[in-house]
Amino acid sequence: MDRNDVLSTPVAPCHKIIHTPYTGEAVARGVFAARKIARGELVEAAHCIFISRQEYTNHLRFTTLEHYIFHAKGDYLLALGVGSLFNHSSRPCLDFRIHREQLVINYIAARNIEEGEELTITYGTVWFEDRNMQSRREDGEDPMHHHMDDPDSFLGAVML
Numbered sequence: 001m002d003r004n005d006v007l008s009t010p011v012a013p014c015h016k017i018i019h020t021p022y023t024g025e026a027v028a029r030g031v032f033a034a035r036k037i038a039r040g041e042l043v044e045a046a047h048c049i050f051i052s053r054q055e056y057t058n059h060l061r062f063t064t065l066e067h068y069i070f071h072a073k074g075d076y077l078l079a080l081g082v083g084s085l086f087n088h089s090s091r092p093c094l095d096f097r098i099h100r101e102q103l104v105i106n107y108i109a110a111r112n113i114e115e116g117e118e119l120t121i122t123y124g125t126v127w128f129e130d131r132n133m134q135s136r137r138e139d140g141e142d143p144m145h146h147h148m149d150d151p152d153s154f155l156g157a158v159m160l
């Protein structure tokens, strides 16, 4: 994959945003498949805003954005657009890859996905625990991080 491949977004969006009452926010959203998606397909390429460790530690972690920030090896990234709206599943149908230099997160189908299925990622095993929250999806045992590109990179700042 070259630099420009990482920067480009999929030509035709294969997803739509739908109300997800189970996630509990006043305006609760999730991302759903608008058509069948084949394993390996690039579902979304989210451009990100870079946030330094200092800025995160001193400010952003005390704000709502803390629930939307990806941890990327000591730096923090806020995914723009649909990239910030994927909900968590312990058996996610998407992998995500953080391209730190390009400030892009790619979301890729981890298996074949049916139209109408929710497109989920994993936030890691302790994300909800660290926030005194509970995942409200019944997805069974977490098969651990095999679906993650890098076990050190996940949504939130569990390592701090």
Ligand SMILES: C[S@@+](CC[C@H](N)C(=O)[O-])C[C@H]1O[C@@H](n2cnc3c(N)ncnc32)[C@H](O)[C@@H]1O
Pocket: 020, 022, 023, 024, 025, 027, 028, 029, 030, 067, 068, 084, 085, 086, 087, 088, 089, 134, 135, 136, 137
């Ligand atoms: C990155 S946002 C995802 C989009 C969010 N649903 C929205 O509408 O803005 C993360 C927030 O979504 C909610 N969320 C995501 N996955 C969830 C799950 N499996 N169970 C309960 N809440 C979830 C939590 O409130 C979490 O703080």
